[in-house]
Amino acid sequence: MTRPTTFASFPRQWTPVAPASALAARGLLARTVDSVPLVFVRDNDGKASALVDRCPHRSVKLSLGTRTPEGCVQCPFHGWRYDAEGACVDIPFNSDARKQAVRASVVPCREAGGLLWVFTEADPVEVVPFPE
Numbered sequence: 001m002t003r004p005t006t007f008a009s010f011p012r013q014w015t016p017v018a019p020a021s022a023l024a025a026r027g028l029l030a031r032t033v034d035s036v037p038l039v040f041v042r043d044n045d046g047k048a049s050a051l052v053d054r055c056p057h058r059s060v061k062l063s064l065g066t067r068t069p070e071g072c073v074q075c076p077f078h079g080w081r082y083d084a085e086g087a088c089v090d091i092p093f094n095s096d097a098r099k100q101a102v103r104a105s106v107v108p109c110r111e112a113g114g115l116l117w118v119f120t121e122a123d124p125v126e127v128v129p130f131p132e
């Protein structure tokens, strides 16, 4: 279960967060935007994604975990893995677990002008188009 995430000061805006170079191909990057902790990860094609930096299981910071070779974020506590869409793709030692019922909150992310941008709403219904 995901908790609601609010960007109280500037909701529903595209905002720059960090230089794109700060997110290594095989690493994670933690940043806080308007008091909302985020973790960035790149998939194996180099596309950046942003998740709320809170494991849906026990709220541990995902940024303390690792990026898996598949481009997922693995929580450091119990090892649950989340893909770039926030879907839980593995719960170690519990093959019967209902992974489909678990989802990390996702924040829309773009890379443009050498910067990482996020849209300040988690799991939005409608994203304002990124200004080109």
Ligand code: FES
Residues within 6 Å of the ligand: 055, 056, 057, 058, 059, 060, 075, 076, 077, 078, 079, 080
């Ligand atoms: S707290 Fe993240 S897997 Fe348990």
